[in-house]
Amino acid sequence: KSSLIPSPPNRRQELVVDTPPRPIRHGDVIQLVHGMTSRLLNSHDVAAPMSPHAQEVSGYIDFNVSMAAQNLWRVDINNREAESEAWKTILSEVRLVHVNTSAVLKLSGVPLPDWGFRQLEVVAEKLPKGHSSSLSWTVEEHRYGTSQGRKEREAELHSPTHIDVDRKISFWSKFMELQWKMLTVKQEESEHKYSSAPLEWITMNTNIAYWLHASTNAQIHLIGNPVSWGAANLSLLAYQLLATVYMLRRRRGLKDLTDGAWQQFVSLGVVCVGGWMMNFLPFLLMDKTLFLYHYLPALCYLYLLSPALLEHMYTHLFSSGTPRRALCVCTSAVLVSIFTSYWNFCPLTYGSPELSANQLQALKWRDSWDILYRRR
Numbered sequence: 001k002s003s004l005i006p007s008p009p010n011r012r013q014e015l016v017v018d019t020p021p022r023p024i025r026h027g028d029v030i031q032l033v034h035g036m037t038s039r040l041l042n043s044h045d046v047a048a049p050m051s052p053h054a055q056e057v058s059g060y061i062d063f064n065v066s067m068a069a070q071n072l073w074r075v076d077i078n079n080r081e082a083e084s085e086a087w088k089t090i091l092s093e094v095r096l097v098h099v100n101t102s103a104v105l106k107l108s109g110v111p112l113p114d115w116g117f118r119q120l121e122v123v124a125e126k127l128p129k130g131h132s133s134s135l136s137w138t139v140e141e142h143r144y145g146t147s148q149g150r151k152e153r154e155a156e157l158h159s160p161t162h163i164d165v166d167r168k169i170s171f172w173s174k175f176m177e178l179q180w181k182m183l184t185v186k187q188e189e190s191e192h193k194y195s196s197a198p199l200e201w202i203t204m205n206t207n208i209a210y211w212l213h214a215s216t217n218a219q220i221h222l223i224g225n226p227v228s229w230g231a232a233n234l235s236l237l238a239y240q241l242l243a244t245v246y247m248l249r250r251r252r253g254l255k256d257l258t259d260g261a262w263q264q265f266v267s268l269g270v271v272c273v274g275g276w277m278m279n280f281l282p283f284l285l286m287d288k289t290l291f292l293y294h295y296l297p298a299l300c301y302l303y304l305l306s307p308a309l310l311e312h313m314y315t316h317l318f319s320s321g322t323p324r325r326a327l328c329v330c331t332s333a334v335l336v337s338i339f340t341s342y343w344n345f346c347p348l349t350y351g352s353p354e355l356s357a358n359q360l361q362a363l364k365w366r367d368s369w370d371i372l373y374r375r376r
Helices: 150-158 171-187 198-202 226-251 259-284 292-317 321-350 357-362
Strands: 004-007 029-034 040-047 055-060 073-077 094-098 104-111 120-125 208-212 219-222
Touching: 198 259, 198 292, 219 321, 226 259, 226 292, 226 321, 259 292, 292 321
Parallel strands: none
Antiparallel strands: 004 029, 029 040, 029 073, 040 055, 055 120, 073 094, 094 104, 104 120, 208 219
């Protein structure tokens, strides 16, 4: 387990604490120094080995390369209002923001290969859409070194810290603490790169990347068909508008539909619109991490609504031949557009064939879509 020691900038070799110790506060710019090797934690806008959407983080070693070091980090104490402006052991929840790129230090959770000794990968990632505690770090202990020499410093770092072994916790205290943790863990804030808000699902403002080939741009995403997605939303609006017109006219004694057709139209709304609402609206009240796939059950009801609404319009609204032919032409054009969109997005949904960076960029119909580009 490596030790990272906060140190003011430009003091790489001075790992001995000031007298008296100077606390690190919110907003301070620091360097993170490996206590045994004195290497600084560095990050560049270069893809991480296992998480190419994030930046690589490593101990910077100057091999006389042209790339300058970028090893300054800004301390952001999230809970400073409740605790303190100073960085405290255990209590402070700290985010470390890379000064050059504004990326935040984060544990990706992906194990490195054998060359990384299967340790979990640490990356730097751009700030997410919402605040998240999973980007926060806590310090288990504050160790104040007193030795100038490297060997003596290593011995200090390897020495055990003082632990109060006489502290006793009863069985019931442990039991109650565990039960409370299990009851409240789902309420804790969490974050994922591809998490999204429910309102973003309607406009298909988000996607989820599932797989990226180890050496090419081949990738698999959960991403909707923009044309069918838009047609489903349009059918929802059309039904609501049509239902409003029908009800206003019926209140004035004008019955555009027979009682049987009206009951069928109402049942269509109860099943399809009601099913959409039951599967979508609860997510607006949930304070948890949500993803695009949570919207798929609700979307199925809109896909059922679209053809039923078309059949209703064809049967009850368009009685003459010309409007019916126009409706058939429009429907055929939409179906062709849906198939064309499906064919264009096949490389992203099935991972084949591999596309170039320019071709992937052409498929990025929304700026908010996160499509991966492998650096060559």
